Amino acid sequence: EDSTVWVVENGEIYNHRELREQLIAAGHAFVTQSDTEVLVHGYEQWGEGMVERLNGMFAFAVLDRRRSVLFLARDRVGIKPLHYAIDGERLVFASELKALLQDRALRKGIDPVALDEYLTYEFVPSPRSIVRGISKLRPGHTLTWSLAERTATVRRYWEPSLNVDGAARDGDLDQECSELLSVLRESVRKELISDVPLGVFLSGGIDSSAVAAMMTQLGGEVKSFSVGFAEHSFDESGYAREVATHLGTDHHELTLEPAMLLGLIPKLSSLLDEPLGDASVIPTYLLSEFTRKHVKVALGGDGGDELFAGYPTLQAHRLAEYYMRAPRLLREGLVEPVVRRLPVSRGNLSFDFRAKRFVSGAAHPVAERHQRWMGSFATEERSALLSREVQHEAKVDAAGPDPLNQVLMMDMRLYLENDILVKLDRASMMASLEGRVPLLNNDFVAYATSLPLHMKLRGLRSKFLLKRALRGVLPDRILHRPKKGFGIPVAEWFRGPLKEQMLSV
Template sequence: MCGIVGSVQPKVEGVDQSLVRRMCGLITRRGPDDDGFYFGDRIGLGMRRLSIIDLHAGKQPIHNEDKTVWVVFNGEIYNYRELRRDLEKRGHRLLTASDTECLVHLYEDFGEELVSHLRGMFTFAIWDDRQKKLLLGRDRLGIKPCYYWQHKGALYFGSELKCLLAIEGLERSINLPALSDYLTFKYVPGPQTIYEGIRELPPAHIGLWSDGSFHVKRYWQLKPPSGEPRSLDYYAEGLLHELEEAVRLHLVSEVPLGAFLSGGIDSSAIVALMSRAGQGKVKTFTIGFEDGQVGVDERPFARTIATQYGTDHSEYVYEDPQRQVGDMLPAIMQSFDEPFADSSAIPNYMIAEAARKYVTVALSGTGGDELFAGYERYRGALAAERYRHIPRAVRQGLLSPLINRLPEFRAAGPWVDRLKRFTQGVDLPLPERYQRFLAAFDEDEKTQLFNKEVLNCLKRERHQATPLAMDQVPASDDPLEWMLRADLHTYLPDDELRKTDRLSMWHSLEVRVPFLDHKVVEFAAGIPAKYKLHGMTKKYVLIQALDGIIPKHILGRRKQGFSIPLSDWLRGPLRDFVRDHLSVAAISRAGYFDAAAVETLLDQHDRQTHNHEIKIWTLLVFMVWHGLYVNR
């Protein structure tokens, strides 16, 4: 595990070695153990290493036998031992015991098709000195990141945005369409970034640079289910087999290894299968709240699993929200380098910080919700289909007015807001309706929020509306299957995996996600949607697969999520922090939003007439980021 950077130039001797070293130095947290560089005609490669496999001999960059192919690599290849055996049978001579070295020899044999042989999470850069070509590759699901910037035929790349922000001449101009999209999704959807000109290599894509030109193309995509459906038992047994193999492969490590444990189905499954794989006494970590604090505390459920499997369990609690969030939020923004408003970043930051004190690698249950329909919005979108059968006159004349008059009181949490969104979007087509479940601000709300100057700029750039997430994937006759594919393509890499990577690497911790082993994902894609959301039961097939492995009261509990009591904090211990960053003066100085519109949101939330927690948090995060990166 590490971070990588590089620069390739159209002219011989065009590489600025000091720049490559400076870019690499900015991601020391990703790899505090070592660094390494290769400089040749037109090329400069750099890496930071977090030593996990072949601790002593796995130094990068790594080359082939005659030093004509070089690689820097971020991630883990879980089938590397099998690949090594095959390479040696074909006559290759490997000098290390690392997974990285496999890449240069696979490239010699298969060229850009090498990615089809890899099972793991990765971003790599391979330099072919004979042909003067650079190959970038990113794993199928987007677990590991890669950003790039093109300029006058040159290409610069790095594992994080901060690497590219070190380049002199690259202006930090705000990408206004990306800002608009951020206000919808609470993250900037790839492949764009918040900065004009900087792009992200999409998941399951490779990029090929040659003679000053750079082309990106897809190498893998999920296939829709085919053939006659099988029985539920068939899918449950097959899923358990795939998960057991994936977890076993993800345990390869020469350093201490543990797991995040929330007490939900996904993390409990990972811990159970780790223990069943003979991992021994697994080190597990859970976040909770102090007694008397408002918020979901999953520690009792986590203790159930920790006790059943005899883990070495540690719990960490929130004690002083104002101080902790005020201290953490700038660090969180520095880990992302662009605004990111998923509030679960806070507990994820804390658990990564806690885990790193004891382990270098942690396994996570990330991905289970997107594969097996674990989010409430799936049920909501499908419930709307049934709700539409109620005569329109009854819905619009009686039910909608009643729901819209419901007060958004504290005890209701986000449910009243969700119910109002549900009724307001019920007559929309599914892609638009689904977007309303996801959005912090809808298009009308953004029109009220932006100031006139920004609105005029967006019009000039022909950015009429944020693209619908479901339009990013082929339509499906099955609405649930369509939503799941949309989340796998958008929300999973751009929110969940981005969050996991940045916050773990900020603490020099490698997090692995067995649910997103591509063999598991391909098997799950073939399971009929009716076995994922069965009636009102989410993750039905996963529950069947884990029956007898995880206690029934854990399998049957309602999903609560890795969340914080945001609404109460924003009008309570964080109120002064929010008011400082979202004051009329601060909003006016930034120059994007209408200060009166922001003030209205704050006042309505304080008076508890509306629950604007998501909107306020999205704006707060942007302003904290803006102060760090734009108003430096």
């Protein structure tokens, strides 16, 4: 009220109306209807603890002139990005890395540790960026900068907590399914608040289909959007059409052709601030661009695989336990030689690819096995790639074995934050489209992480409870279809219509 607190925000606060009512009751006077103004009055009322009350996707900075501090905060799971650098007595921050690099003093070259991590994971995990001296504020963290002392204090205000001990929950499976649907529906409802037209990314997979189903149940016309490929192993458009017909959405479909990639290649450097080894950023951008012609906000199903053990790697970890019990002579003398001789297929997640990945990592501890299955370069391969100087600077202690449940945490803290959400944010923002992820709403994350592992992965059945809850809501064929990653037929295109362009690089 006295103009001593100022704010700049990127994102959306979904519970701003409830917070506004509490703040008005406490005597605060609002001058706009913006969700951002809640941050100013919330900070005045609750101080830095205000961030723990927020349900949304956000990165913001509050300038408090009375206390002479700058307060930065990022949402719980890292939907919105926030980069910063401490340069002497200066704190410089921005949503994008490219904005910080406009300051010549911050152009300090490649961070060797970040380069090693990129080769390990195919992305640069927070808190590092690919540029030396520039950091990412981690999800669920705040940074307080003292303007007087020129010092920074980083604090964690939230972290996910899995039900690792398998504690039993009250009620039977039907009650649990009912609760899951209730929490999911409410999480989608909260993220439908908008002054502009909304739609949904619909791949035909379980997660995006579940979001679309909740949107139709909540009423109103739902516009859905998907992409298709001529290459059959990559194409999911038939599943998306089936779900759209079942739910009655106004469906729009884009078929991707190699020529579209040619026009996008010059834009990739501005689309991505740092290396990202995930080719699906290309169809994500093209889908976002296509969707933006019809709506300004699109909901998606990102986060479901990490919350409900949806990735095939979780099943593979289970299988690895049995595989390693087989006689060594059988494994090394028969199975592995046969797998190595399998002909290479250019299909999406082909059998030869999965089999070779499986046997290459099965003997390693869970954490290293998971990294070998998910990344491009193993430890020994990075040693051959990197110079001795880079290896010395990047050297870290090897990770010890982790229990299988911890793989979910690794996926959430590494892959989800630094790949999936980065891809969605950069691609959608480049197309001037706001992408929302209701499966990562505070309430749904709290519910899903409270479930014991056997409610997510039962034997080799992934997403056990989620699929059971969606019986009768989605077609059985959708619930039981094999998982297909969102990728593009790069190998096929590089050997065909894009071969000349690839060889010229």
